[in-house]
Amino acid sequence: MSFANIIFYAIQFGTTLLFGATGEIITEKSGNLNLGIPGIMYGGAIGGVVGGFIYQSGGNVNPILSVIICILSSLVGSLLMSLIYCFLTVTLRANQNVTGLTLTIFGNGLANYLGATLVKRVGGQTATSLNITETSNIFSASLPFAKDLGWFGKIFLSYSFMAYLAIAIALVAAIVLKKTRVGLQLRAVGENPATADAAGINVTKYKYFATCIGGMIAGLGGLYHALVYIQTWTADVIGDCGWLAIAIVIFTVWKPDLCIPGAYLFGGLFILYDHLNLPFMTGTWRPIIKMLPYVVTIIVLIVVSFRKKRETQPPASLGLPYFREER
């Protein structure tokens, strides 16, 4: 297994995580610790798969239209899930952790249920997976000349357009957060909503928009994972990617631009045992390698809390509801 191949697989898997982590960072910057991200990713995935399937079953498939329909229906799915979270935590001021965990259970269950229903309708009672090859091929298509360029093509040019979209979104998010007025105000809401409110910033609006936009970005990650990475719909198709994305947010200390290498590094650690044939990495000792990303995250978490540098801390009001009349 060549080095180029490992990087290829790391980026392919890391893209899911990059979408999820970028979305969660935007959400957390508004002070919402959204533990519902795994559920929202399922919402985005099933939305896109259902949309794509309905279009595909209509007969002749126009590639561009099919991509647009898939992405739009995926965005609707993840938007609906995010709105549930926003309504409960922002408008009704419910506990964020409890709401997030419930959303994850709900989203996972709903996606599995809708997916299974679709599978049964198409393939009969015994079918377990849904064939979405046509849509998934369109999504996975890479530049045609990438193969001719050797390792360079493999590492840089051979991905689905979604992978480049993820990088673009992460970069835009980083610029918006760091350089623009909107980003500044969003960070103010996350650090101290009372002060932001006093300065005339609409806290509720920022929290809603940040959480919904973040959720929709994460939802694209779900869509990517189902259509491009796995390429079929089965139960629990996204696995633990949602939780991993939350880990990456800490690992990259709430910075979307750092997320790009961070997500690929995590992706790499995750696929390493599958693609590297070193004696200690096969068979029995694989679980130890799989533990690595989590151990690394814990170490980062501890180091960050040791150093107490202002730039590497989570948003100060993370996890707390805001009510103007309190205090």
Next chain:
Amino acid sequence: MDKEAVKKPAKAPLLVVSKRDALPLGKRILIRAAALVSAIIICALMILIVGKANPFLVFAAMFRGFFINILPSIYSVAILLGISLAVTPAFKMKFWNIGAEGQALVGALVTAVIMIVLGGKLPDPVVTVIMLLGAVIAGMLWGIIPAFFKAYWKTNETLFTLMMNYIAIEGVNLLLEVCGGPSHVVGRSLLEHGRMALFNEPYIIPIAVAAILAVVMFFYLKQSKQGYEISVVGESENTAKYIGINVKKVVIRTMAISGAICGLIGFMIVGGVDYGITTTTIGGRGFTAIMVSWLSKFNPFIMILTSFMIVFLEKGANSAASKFSLIDTNFSNVLIGIILFFLIGCEFFLEYKIHFGRSSKEVQK
């Protein structure tokens, strides 16, 4: 100018939200019941539209599914209750431990390892005792590690405990790879010695333990000095420091208790009922327990009802799935999600009241 002056009052918010005084118990129950009923109506609509089945028949099938095999059902309630009780003290302290899954799983893992390593070499009762001790200590350790860093350096415990879950899961994977043979299964044939059962009835002990735990936890939280310290730390760390409570000690001690109970539950699952272990032995109950504990307002007796409701939905949906073609086992998670959303949302109406903005202004005038 005049026009603007007229417009301005209309800009005042239509609905004004303000904190309300504590409601009487009857009203609190009424609001929650109303939320539950609305949730059930939504669930029924879902069954009707998406599942294309008669909701009443589905509900009937769910009841049958839960009650037809009552002892395993109560055992499931007991396990969920046990983990909910475990997370409660830490939760009350505002320590967001979402690692109950891992703490219980690591208890289960140590139980299985001891059964394999010592089974047959020592008398079975001795093995059982060692299993129990090992599981409790392992769970405790899994709880203490994040608590230690939280107490001394304020390391974020939510994410720390979440990561600890996966380390426990990979630990189980390692056991399956090392001892599970070619099919990677650690089951009854391997876990033969040290099994814990009373009158050949595996379910009795876990049910009894959970019931005793509920009573003990109630008094521990309400009556003991340690329970008092927990609630003070939860309300305000500064107050706790001011009245001379050693916050670091309380945090670590409370998480040790949480983890130990989780470990005990893991021991009972593997050593008492399953006689086998997989990565899904706890099956997400560590997360569900958080909702159970929070919805019950940390009251162990209400937790019994809440865990009952959730297990009822799970078991019920499983049995309904076998009868109705468009309902499957995942449907239970959808139902649980909808019901929890309503119960979480209704808390708002217990704490705040809404009135129309304009009418209240007129009253002021």
